[in-house]
Amino acid sequence: MDAVVVYESLWGNTAAIARAIASGLGEGTLVLTTDQATPRRLANADLLVAGAPVHAMGLPSDSTRASATAKVYGTHPGLRADVSHPPLRDWLDTLPPAERLCAAFDTGIRGPLGHGAARAIIARLTAHGYEAIDEPQTYTVALVTGSSEPAALLLSGQEEAAARWGAHLAMVVRERATTQA
Numbered sequence: 643m644d645a646v647v648v649y650e651s652l653w654g655n656t657a658a659i660a661r662a663i664a665s666g667l668g669e670g671t672l673v674l675t676t677d678q679a680t681p682r683r684l685a686n687a688d689l690l691v692a693g694a695p696v697h698a699m700g701l702p703s704d705s706t707r708a709s710a711t712a713k714v715y716g717t718h719p720g721l722r723a724d725v726s727h728p729p730l731r732d733w734l735d736t737l738p739p740a741e742r743l744c745a746a747f748d749t750g751i752r753g754p755l756g757h758g759a760a761r762a763i764i765a766r767l768t769a770h771g772y773e774a775i776d777e778p779q780t781y782t783v784a785l786v787t788g789s790s791e792p793a794a795l796l797l798s799g800q801e802e803a804a805a806r807w808g809a810h811l812a813m814v815v816r817e818r819a820t821t822q823a
């Protein structure tokens with residue numbers, strides 16, 4: 643099975659979850675930023691998994707990314723939000739239509755009741771012909787302000803949960819391939 647995990651991440655938490663999901667999906671899974679995830683690199687993928695941080699209850703926008711850069715959320719003095727990669731929102735808008743399986747995740751402070759960004763991702767992917775194979779997932783960060791640590795830190799156990807979800811997605815894709823063969 644060929645899978646690609648595409649992510650947006652300003653402080654690295656969503657990137658860490660993307661890598662954990664890829665480890666569960668199995669060897670050879672590509673983990674790509676939005677500028678690396680060209681249509682050519684998606685061409686052979688059976689499954690696309692996309693993820694982003696929750697900003698203002700949804701997908702990051704130019705204005706929430708600007709807020710992040712302005713340290714509204716109290717980042718580490720030496721750690722700037724990385725806005726060098728295009729927003730996932732823009733990447734999704736230009737994604738060529740495809741009949742491909744998909745799944746989505748986000749990271750946020752609200753935990754299991756969140757999903758605002760992941761739901762928005764699924765809505766955009768299905769509008770492009772993609773088929774969701776599982777519910778959107780949220781992985782939880784704690785906001786830390788006024789400390790010498792980065793503002794958003796993954797709670798313990800989140801990467802392990804993400805790896806388990808990746809393994810579950812791989813199983814769903816394999817089962818579908820078997821029943822369709």
Ligand SMILES: Cc1cc2nc3c(=O)[nH]c(=O)nc-3n(C[C@H](O)[C@H](O)[C@H](O)COP(=O)(O)O)c2cc1C
Pocket residue numbers: 650651652653654655656657695696697698699700706707709710714715749750751752753756783794
């Ligand atoms: C401008 C801004 C708005 C945010 N809004 C929300 C929100 O509505 N709900 C939430 O759970 N977390 C919110 N957060 C916290 C982010 O989800 C958190 O910073 C993110 O998970 C960190 O992921 P990253 O390290 O990959 O950038 C917000 C963060 C920023 C910077």
